[in-house]
Amino acid sequence: MSAPDSTTAPTWTIGRLLTWTTDFLRDKGYDSPRLDAEVLLASARDCPRIELYTAFAEEPTASVRTAFRELVRRRAEGTPVAYLVGQREFFSLPFVVTPAVLIPRPETELMVVRALDIWKDLLDESACSLADVGTGSGVLAVCCAKHMPTCHVTALDISPAALEVAGQNAVAQAVHDRIEFLESDLLAELPAAKQFDMILSNPPYVATSEMLGLPTEIRDYEPHLALDGGEQGVEVIQRLIPQAAARLRPGGWLLLEVGPSNAALVEQIVARAAGLERRQTINDLAEHPRIVQAQATPAAHPPAGD
Numbered sequence: 158m159s160a161p162d163s164t165t166a167p168t169w170t171i172g173r174l175l176t177w178t179t180d181f182l183r184d185k186g187y188d189s190p191r192l193d194a195e196v197l198l199a200s201a202r203d204c205p206r207i208e209l210y211t212a213f214a215e216e217p218t219a220s221v222r223t224a225f226r227e228l229v230r231r232r233a234e235g236t237p238v239a240y241l242v243g244q245r246e247f248f249s250l251p252f253v254v255t256p257a258v259l260i261p262r263p264e265t266e267l268m269v270v271r272a273l274d275i276w277k278d279l280l281d282e283s284a285c286s287l288a289d290v291g292t293g294s295g296v297l298a299v300c301c302a303k304h305m306p307t308c309h310v311t312a313l314d315i316s317p318a319a320l321e322v323a324g325q326n327a328v329a330q331a332v333h334d335r336i337e338f339l340e341s342d343l344l345a346e347l348p349a350a351k352q353f354d355m356i357l358s359n360p361p362y363v364a365t366s367e368m369l370g371l372p373t374e375i376r377d378y379e380p381h382l383a384l385d386g387g388e389q390g391v392e393v394i395q396r397l398i399p400q401a402a403a404r405l406r407p408g409g410w411l412l413l414e415v416g417p418s419n420a421a422l423v424e425q426i427v428a429r430a431a432g433l434e435r436r437q438t439i440n441d442l443a444e445h446p447r448i449v450q451a452q453a454t455p456a457a458h459p460p461a462g463d
């Protein structure tokens with residue numbers, strides 16, 4: 158990026174900086190160059206993005222221009238915007254994100270919608286317990302705690318750095334008193350008697366062979382621990398399913414986010430799992446199978462004393 162220099166005419170106003178950066182990022186092949194430019198300039202100027210629209214003619218200070226130039230340079234190298242600005246919106250809430258966590262994706266919002274439906278329609282908004290396995294930035298745990306006030310959430314992750322980010326997000330949304338964070342390989346570290354009404358997980362589900370084919374922005378920047386699901390993409394899911402079956406109360410729900418290419422395989426694994434009955438898979442807005450569902454069978458949980 159050639160330095161926008163205020164000593165040469167014409168002046169580098171906000172409007173001109175945005176136009177120049179949009180063209181620059183478009184030439185680099187990015188999908189949303191204007192949005193990226195606006196988000197980065199708003200971050201450098203420490204203002205809401207919408208405020209830029211009333212300040213097109215304004216000339217930013219030298220320190221804002223320097224900060225912006227550095228952000229654009231890193232964006233041009235491939236760093237995702239969410240990591241550059243340290244934030245991403247999910248389910249209309251702002252979440253802190255760092256390179257220790259996956260950048261939350263819009264399709265994952267469907268998991269929250271489905272969990273809310275279960276809580277409202279099937280659990281009658283009663284007190285319930287929910288686990289979010291592989292919580293990452295904590296989006297599922299935090300949104301569920303926020304929108305289901307009678308729900309107690311356990312958020313688990315094998316990555317301590319991810320749990321730290323999730324903890325910050327829980328505090329920011331004032332739901333930290335209803336979320337318990339646990340460093341754990343899947344459900345291994347839970348107390349023996351712990352059971353749940355719902356277990357949600359967006360686990361790593363990219364097949365190792367497909368990792369190389371991911372866009373650079375994802376492959377070189379997002380944590381492989383959050384993406385790589387082993388040979389067929391279902392290694393983590395395969396281990397999780399029996400553990401979840403053993404931890405669900407009778408009639409409890411398991412919701413698994415999957416990749417469209419391994420949804421059928423996950424459905425088969427769920428259908429064969431002891432103690433679970435598969436339920437209808439939910440498609441995302443692009444009509445791809447996205448949430449594989451199962452319910453714990455009462456038979457797997459004989460009443461105490463039997």
Ligand SMILES: C[S@@+](CC[C@H](N)C(=O)[O-])C[C@H]1O[C@@H](n2cnc3c(N)ncnc32)[C@H](O)[C@@H]1O
Nearest residue numbers: 259261291292293314315316342343359360383
């Ligand atoms: C695809 S990310 C999902 C993050 C977040 N739930 C979301 O939807 O944006 C998967 C998460 O699972 C965690 N993870 C991977 N293997 C795990 C394991 N064996 N036990 C617990 N967590 C694991 C990763 O650290 C990562 O945070």
